[in-house]
Amino acid sequence: MFLIDFLRDHDHLWEMFLEGRNPESERLLNTAEIDAVRPHLAADDAIRACVRGRIVGANRGFWVVTDRLLLVVEMGLKPTVRQLPLAHVDFIGHEAGKYGYGLSVEGDGRRFALYAAAPGLAQLVAESVARVSGTSPVGDAQPAGDAALAHARYLALDASVRAQPVRHLAAA
Numbered sequence: 538m539f540l541i542d543f544l545r546d547h548d549h550l551w552e553m554f555l556e557g558r559n560p561e562s563e564r565l566l567n568t569a570e571i572d573a574v575r576p577h578l579a580a581d582d583a584i585r586a587c588v589r590g591r592i593v594g595a596n597r598g599f600w601v602v603t604d605r606l607l608l609v610v611e612m613g614l615k616p617t618v619r620q621l622p623l624a625h626v627d628f629i630g631h632e633a634g635k636y637g638y639g640l641s642v643e644g645d646g647r648r649f650a651l652y653a654a655a656p657g658l659a660q661l662v663a664e665s666v667a668r669v670s671g672t673s674p675v676g677d678a679q680p681a682g683d684a685a686l687a688h689a690r691y692l693a694l695d696a697s698v699r700a701q702p703v704r705h706l707a708a709a
Contacts, residue, residue, distance in 0.1 A: 562589050562637060562655040563688065566599065566696045573616035574601050575700050577608055583704070584697035586665040586689065588658040590637065593650035600640070600651055601696065602665040607642060609649045621645060626670035631663040632677050642666065657685025658692065 566574075566587060578584075582603040592598035595611040602608075607626070609619040626644040633639075638659035639652040654662075660681045663674040681689070697704075 561597070562653060562658065563692075564589070565692060566699075568699075569616070570599060570610065570612065571696065571699050573610050573612070573618055574608055574696070577606070577618055577620060578603060578700055579605070580701075580704070582606070582701070584693055584700060586658070586661040586693045587696050588640065588651065588654045588662045588689075590640075590651040590654035593652065598651065600649075600662055602662055602669075604669070607649075607666060609651075619647075619649070621647065621649065623666060623669040626666055626672060628675065629663050629666045629670070629672055630675045631659050633679065644670075655685070655689070657681035657687075657689040661686060661689040661693065 566589070574584075582605065584601055584603055586602040587599060589597075589599040592609065592611050595617075596613060598609065598611040600607060600609055602623070605623055607621040607623060609621070611617040611619075621642065621644050626642055628641070628643040630641045631638055633656075634652055637653040638656050639650065640654060640659055640662060641648065641650040656679070663676075666672075667674050
């Protein structure tokens with residue numbers, strides 16, 4: 538299984554290891570990723586932030602922050618989605634690492650971690666989780682620039698519109 542994952546992600550892994558950045562981290566969520574998230578969204582939920590990277594203990598994946606949940610999605614042969622209510626988050630940390638930014642969240646006796654994330658996306662996720670949970674982000678990450686945060690907001694809005702188009706049509 539690891540050989541298949543390596544061969545599938547070969548180009549991305551080489552770029553990540555040699556250049557120290559994840560080329561996948563700043564692109565839009567694709568249709569399969571949106572389809573994995575859609576069943577977990579309530580009718581009144583909106584996607585506030587999303588970040589793509591590498592899930593610790595798994596392979597490729599991403600996090601989605603809604604109004605009430607953190608969704609941790611592991612993309613494999615069949616996507617696995619884990620939920621953590623934001624009201625139960627005890628800790629959110631983000632820091633610069635060798636391959637990009639890393640995020641970690643603890644709550645309900647569980648811990649989730651993601652690495653190789655883009656700086657603006659990691660910052661927006663950490664701020665969104667902290668705002669709802671009432672915690673403050675911990676870590677040594679440098680603030681992302683205005684352009685990186687604008688791009689992060691664009692990716693979140695795109696994911697929200699594609700996951701729940703009816704909700705956005707009613708608001709318009």
